[in-house]
Amino acid sequence: MFKLKQTAVALMAVPIVLSGTVYAQTGTENRDESEIQDLGSVVVYSRGIRESRFDTPFMMDVMDGSTLKQRAATTTLDALKLVPSVSVSDTGNPQQSLVWVRGVGSLSGTGMEDHTVDVVIDGVSNGLAGISRPLFDVERVEVAKGPQGVLYGHRSSAGNLLLKTVDPHNEFEASIGGSLGNRKLRGVNAILNVPLSDQVAFRLAAQRERRDDFIRDAETGKRVSIKDTEYVSGKLRWFDGDRNDLILHAWYDRRKNNHPINMADPLSHHTLIRGLPMGTWRKNAGVSLTYKHHFDFGTLESITAYQRHSSWIQRPVRGYDMLEPMFAGLPPAERRIMDNYYGNIENNKQVVSEKVNQLSQELKLSGETSAGLKWITGVYLERRDRDFSWDATRGIQGKLGLDNYNGDFVRIFDRDTAALYGEVTVPVTERLNVVAGLRYSHERLDHEETFYPHPANTLSSHASFSHKLTDNLVSGRLGLNYALTPTWRLYALQSIGHKSGSFADWNTNISREGGAKPAEPYDASHIYTTEIGSKFLTADGRFALDVAMFYNKVSDEHVTIVEPNWVSYSDNADTESYGAELTMIAQVTDNWRLQGDLVWLHTEVTDVPESAQNITSKGNRLAQAARWSGGALVAYESDQKNLAFLGAGKFNGHVGMRFIGSRYSQVRNTQKLPSIVLFDASVGYKQSTMISMFGVKTY
Numbered sequence: 001m002f003k004l005k006q007t008a009v010a011l012m013a014v015p016i017v018l019s020g021t022v023y024a025q026t027g028t029e030n031r032d033e034s035e036i037q038d039l040g041s042v043v044v045y046s047r048g049i050r051e052s053r054f055d056t057p058f059m060m061d062v063m064d065g066s067t068l069k070q071r072a073a074t075t076t077l078d079a080l081k082l083v084p085s086v087s088v089s090d091t092g093n094p095q096q097s098l099v100w101v102r103g104v105g106s107l108s109g110t111g112m113e114d115h116t117v118d119v120v121i122d123g124v125s126n127g128l129a130g131i132s133r134p135l136f137d138v139e140r141v142e143v144a145k146g147p148q149g150v151l152y153g154h155r156s157s158a159g160n161l162l163l164k165t166v167d168p169h170n171e172f173e174a175s176i177g178g179s180l181g182n183r184k185l186r187g188v189n190a191i192l193n194v195p196l197s198d199q200v201a202f203r204l205a206a207q208r209e210r211r212d213d214f215i216r217d218a219e220t221g222k223r224v225s226i227k228d229t230e231y232v233s234g235k236l237r238w239f240d241g242d243r244n245d246l247i248l249h250a251w252y253d254r255r256k257n258n259h260p261i262n263m264a265d266p267l268s269h270h271t272l273i274r275g276l277p278m279g280t281w282r283k284n285a286g287v288s289l290t291y292k293h294h295f296d297f298g299t300l301e302s303i304t305a306y307q308r309h310s311s312w313i314q315r316p317v318r319g320y321d322m323l324e325p326m327f328a329g330l331p332p333a334e335r336r337i338m339d340n341y342y343g344n345i346e347n348n349k350q351v352v353s354e355k356v357n358q359l360s361q362e363l364k365l366s367g368e369t370s371a372g373l374k375w376i377t378g379v380y381l382e383r384r385d386r387d388f389s390w391d392a393t394r395g396i397q398g399k400l401g402l403d404n405y406n407g408d409f410v411r412i413f414d415r416d417t418a419a420l421y422g423e424v425t426v427p428v429t430e431r432l433n434v435v436a437g438l439r440y441s442h443e444r445l446d447h448e449e450t451f452y453p454h455p456a457n458t459l460s461s462h463a464s465f466s467h468k469l470t471d472n473l474v475s476g477r478l479g480l481n482y483a484l485t486p487t488w489r490l491y492a493l494q495s496i497g498h499k500s501g502s503f504a505d506w507n508t509n510i511s512r513e514g515g516a517k518p519a520e521p522y523d524a525s526h527i528y529t530t531e532i533g534s535k536f537l538t539a540d541g542r543f544a545l546d547v548a549m550f551y552n553k554v555s556d557e558h559v560t561i562v563e564p565n566w567v568s569y570s571d572n573a574d575t576e577s578y579g580a581e582l583t584m585i586a587q588v589t590d591n592w593r594l595q596g597d598l599v600w601l602h603t604e605v606t607d608v609p610e611s612a613q614n615i616t617s618k619g620n621r622l623a624q625a626a627r628w629s630g631g632a633l634v635a636y637e638s639d640q641k642n643l644a645f646l647g648a649g650k651f652n653g654h655v656g657m658r659f660i661g662s663r664y665s666q667v668r669n670t671q672k673l674p675s676i677v678l679f680d681a682s683v684g685y686k687q688s689t690m691i692s693m694f695g696v697k698t699y
Contacts, residue, residue, distance in 0.1 A: 104158035
C-alpha cells in the first residue's frame, strides 16, 4: 500500500501547506475501502458496545482511516477541526490549547488538569495530552457529543474522541510511503504486518516527517525552526479464533518545535529572533495490554496501561518585535535600557516543562440478551502523577527583574481515581428503547506548590504549600430511542457530567508581594445537557440525515483570572449554550458522495464572580463560539480504469469546505474575529499496490 501523505494551506495566521503522498503495498489488496458507502453498516463503540451509528441516541461523527488520509488530518486535533459543533484554539501546545463542544469548555486556559474533551486511544484515556497525538495506521475515529462521563469519566464532560488503530491480522502486509510538499516537507512511513502463526500476528507502524516552520526571522528571512514529528507503534496479538483475544501494544511519538511564538503581528508570519532562545519538544510513550474473553452471555475486557507524557518549551517572554510597541512611550535613553535588558538571553526567557505518569486498569463486562437488552458494567482505577515547572528566572538590573514572577514555579499533582459504572439499553416495546447509565467516581488530589525566587529578588521569598482535594462525582444519563419507522429514529437524552476540581498551572498567589498565599482551587464543574434528535437512514443505506437540538447548562466552569499587576489565580463561572445541528450524508451514485452540516449555536456567560469581572461579564458570548458554522464535502471515486502508463486503478478526489462565522477570540469579548472559510482538497490514483495523492488544505 503506497501512501502519499498530506497537504495544508492556511488562512490568517495559519500556514499554507501543499504536499503529495505515495504509498506502495505488497501482500494483501489495499485495505482502505472507501468505495460505495452503506451508511447503515457504520459500526461505532462510543457506548462501550457494538452498535450501528444509526441506533446511537446522540449525535456523533465517524471518520475511517482513508478519509483521514484523504483530508490530510495528521493529528487528533486535525480530526477535531473537521467535526461540526467542535471549536478549537490550537496553540501548538496541548497545555495551552482548548477544545469546546457545542460551547461547553473552559472559559480560559487553566492548564493540563482541566479536561473537557477526552482523547481515548485504543481504550486508554489520554486527556489533553492526546490532542497532539499523530494519526497514522488508524482504523477509525469517533467523536461523541455531549457528556460521556458514564463510560469515560471526568475528562469527557463535553464529549470525547475515540481513536482505534489497526490491529494485527492474519494476512501479510507491507507498505512504505513518502511525503513531499512546500516548506521542504519530507516524510517517510512504513507498515509491516506479519502473521507468525495461525493464532499470532505482529504489526509495526512507523512515521517520520519534517517541515520548515511557516514563521520567518524578520531580519534574515530564514525559517525560525524545523517542525519534526516521529511515531512508532508495535502490536503483538494472540487470537485463538474462538473466545480469547490478547493484544500487547507499545508506542512512542515525539513532536519538536510545534509551539506558540509571541509575536507583535502574528499575521505577518515574521518575528525578530536576534539570538533569543526558542524551541520545544513533546513526547508520548506507553504500553498497554488488552485482553478479551467471549462468554456465551457476554464479553469480558481488561485494559491495563502505563503511559508517560513529557514536554519542554523554551521561548522569549517578550519577542524582540514586541519591545517597540510595549516601550514606545519611553524616552530614547530608557528604551535603550529596555532593549539591552531584554536582548540578553538570561533576561528574556521562560522554560516550561512537565512530566505525566499514568497507570490505569479497567475491567468491563458487556453483552446482549436474546430479548435485545444491551448492557455494560465496569470498574476503573487510575493513578496519575504530574510534575509542572514554569521557570521565569531572569537577571536583575537596577529595578528590572525586581518583580513577583522572577523565579521558578513548581507544582506537583498526584491524582487517584476509582470508579464504578454501568449502562443498559432496555427494549420496552418493539419500537421503544430506554437508555439508563450511571457512574460513581471518587477523586483524590494531592497538590504541592513551591516558589524558588531569584536569590537577589527582594519582592518575593521562597514558599511552599500542600493541598488535598476530594471529589465524589456522579455522572448519568437517561434517554428514549423510538423507531418511528424502520428507517427513522427519534430520541431524547438527559445527561449529567462533571469535571474535577484542581489548581491552575499559572497561579501566582504564592509569589505575591507582601507575603505568599496558597493557591485557591477551582471547584468541580457540573454540566446538565438535554438533547432531542432524529436520525433518518434510507433502506438502501445511501442517504442519512441527522438533526438534533440541544441545551447545556454549566455551573462552576473553570476560569483563570489575571489582575492588572499580572497576579493570576483561578475561579468558577456559570454558562449556558443551546442550538441545533444538522448533518447529511448521501451516496448519490456509485461514484459520487456528498456530505454537509449546519450548526446554529447560542452561548452566554450567565453568572460571574466578582473576582472574574475583569475577565468576562454576564451576558458575554463564549470564546471561539461562532453563531453559525457549517461544512460541505464532495468526494469522487471512478470506476476501474486500465491506463497504459499507470496500470489498473481508480481515480479519486475530494473538495471540502468549512465555514466558521464571526466569533470572539476570548471570553472578555473585546476582539471579534471575522468569518473564515477553510478549504481542503485532494486528487489521487489508487491501485492494488500503490496510492498516489496530491492535496491542499487551509487549516
